[in-house]
Amino acid sequence: KRFHLTLLIKNKTGYGNLVQLITKAHLEGFYYKPRVDKDCLKEHAEGLICLSGCSNSEISHLIYSNQPEAAKNAALEYRDIFGKENFYIELQPHFELDRSKKIYPKLLELAREVEAPIVATNDAHYLAKEDDDYQDVLLAIGTGNKVSDPNRLTMKGVNLSLRSAQDMEELFKDLPEAIENTQKIADACNFEFEFGTMQLPHFELPEGKTIEGYLKELAHEGLKKLFGYTLEEAPEAIRERFLFELSVIKRTGFPSYILIVQDFVNWAKERGIVVGPGRGSAAGSLISYLIGITNIDPIKYNLLFERFLNPDRIAPPDIDLDFADHRRDEVIEYVAQKYGRDHVAQIITFGTMAARAAVRDAGRALGFSYTFCDRVAKMIPFAVGMTFAKALEISDELKQVMDTDPQARQLIQTAQKLEGVARHASTHACGVVITKNPITHYMPIQWAAQSNARAKGQGQALVTQYDMKAVEALGLLKMDFLGLRNLTIIEKALELIEKNYGQRIDIYNIPLDDKDTFGLLARADTTGVFQFESKGMRRYLKELRPNALEDLIVMVAAFRPGPMEFIPTYIARKHGKEKVNYLHPKLAPILESTYGVAIYQEQVLKIANQLAGFTIGEADILRKAVGKKIKKLLDEQREKMIIGMINNGIDKITAEKIWDFIEPFARYGFNRSHAACYALIAYQTAYLKTRYPGEFMTALLNTESFDIDRVAELIEETKRMGIDVSPPDINESARYFTLIQDEFGKRIRFGLGAIKNLGENAVSAIMKELEVGRFTELQSFLERVPAKDLNKKSLESLIKCGALDAYGDRKTLYDNIEELLRYSKDWSRSKESPQGGLFGANISVAPLRIKPTESATKKEKLGWEKELLGLYISDHPLKEYQQLLEKNAVLINNIKPALDGKRINVGGVISSVQKFVTKAHQLMLFVKIEDWLANIEVIVFPSVLEKTANLWQENSMVMIQGRVSNRDGNLKIICDTVQELKAESRI
Numbered sequence: 001k002r003f004h005l006t007l008l009i010k011n012k013t014g015y016g017n018l019v020q021l022i023t024k025a026h027l028e029g030f031y032y033k034p035r036v037d038k039d040c041l042k043e044h045a046e047g048l049i050c051l052s053g054c055s056n057s058e059i060s061h062l063i064y065s066n067q068p069e070a071a072k073n074a075a076l077e078y079r080d081i082f083g084k085e086n087f088y089i090e091l092q093p094h095f096e097l098d099r100s101k102k103i104y105p106k107l108l109e110l111a112r113e114v115e116a117p118i119v120a121t122n123d124a125h126y127l128a129k130e131d132d133d134y135q136d137v138l139l140a141i142g143t144g145n146k147v148s149d150p151n152r153l154t155m156k157g158v159n160l161s162l163r164s165a166q167d168m169e170e171l172f173k174d175l176p177e178a179i180e181n182t183q184k185i186a187d188a189c190n191f192e193f194e195f196g197t198m199q200l201p202h203f204e205l206p207e208g209k210t211i212e213g214y215l216k217e218l219a220h221e222g223l224k225k226l227f228g229y230t231l232e233e234a235p236e237a238i239r240e241r242f243l244f245e246l247s248v249i250k251r252t253g254f255p256s257y258i259l260i261v262q263d264f265v266n267w268a269k270e271r272g273i274v275v276g277p278g279r280g281s282a283a284g285s286l287i288s289y290l291i292g293i294t295n296i297d298p299i300k301y302n303l304l305f306e307r308f309l310n311p312d313r314i315a316p317p318d319i320d321l322d323f324a325d326h327r328r329d330e331v332i333e334y335v336a337q338k339y340g341r342d343h344v345a346q347i348i349t350f351g352t353m354a355a356r357a358a359v360r361d362a363g364r365a366l367g368f369s370y371t372f373c374d375r376v377a378k379m380i381p382f383a384v385g386m387t388f389a390k391a392l393e394i395s396d397e398l399k400q401v402m403d404t405d406p407q408a409r410q411l412i413q414t415a416q417k418l419e420g421v422a423r424h425a426s427t428h429a430c431g432v433v434i435t436k437n438p439i440t441h442y443m444p445i446q447w448a449a450q451s452n453a454r455a456k457g458q459g460q461a462l463v464t465q466y467d468m469k470a471v472e473a474l475g476l477l478k479m480d481f482l483g484l485r486n487l488t489i490i491e492k493a494l495e496l497i498e499k500n501y502g503q504r505i506d507i508y509n510i511p512l513d514d515k516d517t518f519g520l521l522a523r524a525d526t527t528g529v530f531q532f533e534s535k536g537m538r539r540y541l542k543e544l545r546p547n548a549l550e551d552l553i554v555m556v557a558a559f560r561p562g563p564m565e566f567i568p569t570y571i572a573r574k575h576g577k578e579k580v581n582y583l584h585p586k587l588a589p590i591l592e593s594t595y596g597v598a599i600y601q602e603q604v605l606k607i608a609n610q611l612a613g614f615t616i617g618e619a620d621i622l623r624k625a626v627g628k629k630i631k632k633l634l635d636e637q638r639e640k641m642i643i644g645m646i647n648n649g650i651d652k653i654t655a656e657k658i659w660d661f662i663e664p665f666a667r668y669g670f671n672r673s674h675a676a677c678y679a680l681i682a683y684q685t686a687y688l689k690t691r692y693p694g695e696f697m698t699a700l701l702n703t704e705s706f707d708i709d710r711v712a713e714l715i716e717e718t719k720r721m722g723i724d725v726s727p728p729d730i731n732e733s734a735r736y737f738t739l740i741q742d743e744f745g746k747r748i749r750f751g752l753g754a755i756k757n758l759g760e761n762a763v764s765a766i767m768k769e770l771e772v773g774r775f776t777e778l779q780s781f782l783e784r785v786p787a788k789d790l791n792k793k794s795l796e797s798l799i800k801c802g803a804l805d806a807y808g809d810r811k812t813l814y815d816n817i818e819e820l821l822r823y824s825k826d827w828s829r830s831k832e833s834p835q836g837g838l839f840g841a842n843i844s845v846a847p848l849r850i851k852p853t854e855s856a857t858k859k860e861k862l863g864w865e866k867e868l869l870g871l872y873i874s875d876h877p878l879k880e881y882q883q884l885l886e887k888n889a890v891l892i893n894n895i896k897p898a899l900d901g902k903r904i905n906v907g908g909v910i911s912s913v914q915k916f917v918t919k920a921h922q923l924m925l926f927v928k929i930e931d932w933l934a935n936i937e938v939i940v941f942p943s944v945l946e947k948t949a950n951l952w953q954e955n956s957m958v959m960i961q962g963r964v965s966n967r968d969g970n971l972k973i974i975c976d977t978v979q980e981l982k983a984e985s986r987i
Contacts, residue, residue: 002035003058006051006090006121009191014047019444022465026446034446042081049185050082051090052107052116054123055099059089063106064099071106075114088119088185091178093171096158108175119185120168120178125160132156134417140365141418148367198316199475201339201436203256203263215255215287216246218262222290226297238286238299245287248311257477260434261319262291263338268323268331274491274507276322276484277680281307283673284602285317293319295508296676301553302593303673304602304616312617316477320430322681324491325483332432332481342438345445345462347431347471347478350422355380355388357423358415368411376401376408378917388416397919425449427463430480433471439464442474485703486530486681492699493688496739500695510687517683517690518547527717528689528700530682531556535970539897544571550593552682557599557675562668566597573597583657584650586611598665600672607662612644626666638663693721694739694746701737705754708870709912715871716934723748727865727873728755728803730781731774735767756868757797765789778807779848782820787828792821800864802874810864811856823848863955866911876932877909877957881981885931889959893933895973900966906973907959907981911935913952918942925952927975929960938962938973948978957981 009015021044025034052059052075059078062071079087089111094100111118126135136147136156145152163171172178205214219242224230231239249255268275269292277283278294284303288294298305309317323331336344353361356377363373379398380391391398401408427448439445439462448461464471471478490507498504521529522545524538532541532552537559546552551574558567572578573595580596582588590606591598598604601623608619622641625633638659645655688696697718704710715725724747726732726740736751752763765785775781781804782790798804799813807813813820826845856864862872878885885891889905908929916924922942928935938960940952951958959981962973 001061002033003061004053004056005058006053008049008051008185008189009047010049010086010188011047011191014049015191016441017044017047019440019442020044022444023440023446026444026465030447038077038081045082045086048082049086049088049188050078051088051119051121052078053090054092054121055094055097055103057090059110060103060107063103063110068106068110071110072114075110075116079114079116084115087116088181089116090121091118091172091175092121092123093168094123094158094160117181118175118178119181120172120175121182122163122168123160124162125155127162129159129161131161131417132159134414135160137362137365137414138418138421141361145365146367147365193474195473195475197475198253198257198477199436199442200254200256200477201260201343201434203259211255211259212246212250215249215259215291218259219246219287219290222292226290241286241299241305242290245285245305245309248305248309249287251311252309252314254309254317257316257319258287258291258293260477261321261479262288262293264331264335265321266292267334268327269508271330272491272494273327273330274324274487274494276482276487276677277508278673278677279320279322279480279482280318280674281671282317282319283677284308288319293321294677296680298673301549301672301676302602303676304605306605306616306620307602307671307673310617310620312615320480320482322482322484322487324487325485326488327491328481328483335432335434339434340438341462342440343435345433345439345464346448347428347433347468348425348446348463348465349428349431349467351424351426352420353418353423355386355391355415355419356382358418358421359411362415362418363411366411366414368407372407373411376411388412388419427461428468430482431468431471432479432481433464434477434479442476443470484681486685489528489696489699489703490681490684490688492702493692493696496695496698497688497692500739500741505692507684507688510684512549512680512683514687514690517687520690521546521552521686525689526686528685528696528714530685531559531678532682532686540567540571543568544574549676549679549683552679553672553675554594554599556679556682557670557672560668560670563599563665563670566599570595570597570599583661584611584654586650587658598662599669600675601666601669602672604662604666604669607658608641608644611648611650611658612641613648614641614644623666623669626663694723694741694748697721697723698737698739698748701748701754702751705736705751708754708756711754711869712871715873718748720933725873726750727805728752728798728801728869729806730766730798730803731770731806733803735763750869750873752803754869755797755801755803756870757793759789759791759794761789762791762794778804778813778820779823781807782824782848783827785824787821787825790821790824792817795820795824797868801868802861802865808850809853809855810861812850812853814856815853816850819849819851866955872932878907878931878981881907881957882932891933892929892931892936895936895964895971897966897971899964901963903961903963903976904973905959905961906936907931907957908935910952910954910956910958913954927952929958936971936973938975939965940975940978944975944977951978951980 007018007021009018021036021040022034024040025036029035029037054060059071059074062074075089089107091104091107092100095104108118126132136154139153139155140147143153169179203211205211209217220231223234223242227234227238231242234242249258265275277296278288282288283294283296284298284305285294285308286298286305289296289298296303332344359377359380360373363376379395379401380386381395392402402412433439435442444465445462446465448463466474468478494505494507521532521541524541526532526538526541532538532555537555540555540559544551544555546555554570558564558570569578573580582591582596587607590603590610594603604623605616605619608614608622609616614622622637625637642652642655642659645658646652650658685696697714701711701714701718704714718725726747726749728750733749733752735753737754738749738751740747740749752758752766762785769775769784775784795817796814799810799817802810804813823845830845858875859877862875862877865871865873885907889907890899892906892908895904895906906929908931910927911930912928914926916926918924923945924942925940925945927938927940929938945952957980958978960973960975961977962975965972965974
């Protein structure tokens, strides 16, 4: 049995010992809950004060169980472990409980008997007494009960609030020493965390090198490699930037930080792990570029160093890194090996109850119906960071139901109290801490959440018990190792290119002015191109006709709420359709690259710097002040900047106009360095798609193969590009999509791993046998793939999708599936028997007998393909209606923005149906239809649905009449009428 115990930290030694106890409780003593034994307590008792614990403590349990002698021995043992002056008997005033009434006087007697001081404590579970109902609901949520359930765990009826000092003094008026000892204990606890000091890990230098000297040496080498000249030969601007950055890095104390990062980034690159060109402000550093941390030239692309490291304010730089997501763990493992496993851990994060989830959880615990809770939850607007306070401001429906419905009021008030409460712990998506001393020198660690239930073996992730903000506050090195799927696509494409062409493309040094690549972008053929896939982005690309990386940087930065409204202005000015005007000539050199439109945070910083005399550091403070929207700060910065501009020769009226011009941009402007990095990744993917389409699409299909709907979309794109996609074949398919090049050209063969319901064991067994040789006939396949790996569902999937077409008709094989399974099992059983092993030939197995049946119809085949592959691959059901559709309807591929508002006929197969309940509680549909070339969304409003509900079924073929809508740049059809598509269909 486990018990509760209270331990308090006296000093730094005590903190270290408590960290050890908590860590060992999680890593070594975990059994449903973290635990430590008394031997562990003895080992780590120094610097700690021990209180005997609440009513669930060992001593209280023994007293309640009428074991006074055992209770005395336990108290003496704790006193021996922690020292006489560090052990107190707790007295808690929870007299509502019979248990407490019995324990309290006995504890007092025991304290006198063992000569242990007493201390008044209070078992506090919530802040105010009126919160007890809400705490009870939270407890019911945690245990999966309803508050109405009998015999459930509850603390109702006991005051577990945080009592005031006056209340405690009144409760213990007969025992004043119990109150006095609380102050005595508080005075003895003198530990304070050390904040504000960076605790960087030790970086191992080559012999005879200093930290600053080695950084400068690496930067010199990079300068020679990337620019072709030494520092002495370099142009003045580069030389000054080089020396300035080094001086700031040295002055702020971060050379080792920079060296640590370059070490693992270059380690990853040397092993073929694709690393992003940079992320965030780090790309603004020339030194980072020279030593390989980033891959975009900050001089050429006019990126600011001061956004990375502010010389006016010493704060650690923020270097976030993108790695190919399938190899991110390799980089973390390298760091763990280099600095020690006890020095590296991922960082914990705590999931909290959001407004909608709190409504559903609270409603379940309160016993309200799912329908009622769901209805109330949906009244809360769906948005990131939405809270009850915001929702009640903007949702009239929510306010009305709270005012008029007592049940809804109870539900919302309860959920409001639970909003923001930590619900679970998980691992931060990318945060990793690297420490100078073992992590437990600073904070406790535990197994990652998913590891607790498993046996403690190798490969489990350790996480800190402090979250990201606490880790940073302690001055520890926190790095973000982000996995980016698009980098995995690039890496896999490069591997295929090397395999097919015998050359390794250096993705970091491809030409950035490739006309064909910009042609692809201008046509908006951007399926699979990072950042540029959305319909809205494609619309702008066609209008923009980008011809330089600068255009892509603008689009990455501007395609978001706020600056998006200025994209048409940028496009019009780029093509000379609108004149560029500046409020003052000094704005021209800052805004000319964006045709007078302020898009980047860096532009705001430069305006404040060059027009108002701010340092870049001061300008960054201005930017942050504007972003926070605090009026007092805003007014201060406005006055300071206008005065600065006036002092710089700009008249007051113009200065005020410039402030009004930049103020909104300062609020939502985007980091140019980050936009430049992501624009470069976008260009890299576009370049590979343009120059190596087969390799790129194969890599893309394999990386996205977990999503069957996405695979269907990508195969459509692959075919549109003129690359054939062959169906799965048991002898030709590999585990993944495979690029095949033969006398017929390039084609992509469907991978077995992308077939729905085909188990991993079956795929592995098939791959293993194919290494030996092809399956020459059906019997060969059934004999060689073990029956334990080839279950009914896997065999059914192989038959239906066409992978076994070489051995017979799909329906015939499917109708004989029990015979196929019988033969497979008999053969496997025979091989395992002693006679089978002795004689080699399996003479005991009855021959395979396939009974002839009707062949599969085209409709059946296509239906099976759609079910298991996500798309029609051997044909398309609409092909037989091609002439009808071309004559009487608009093909989906031909529906363009020019048709906006016009009524058209369109035919297609229904590929998905999404139901939606309107505010009036009526059902409407969002339906996707497709033909053999493209797909489009159809909106079916309640009035139409009421008359046509039976027609909206997946895989049904329909002819629709409706109005084209190009709202927000996304083409849709608003349905007016619909009918089943038949040979004689007319609308």
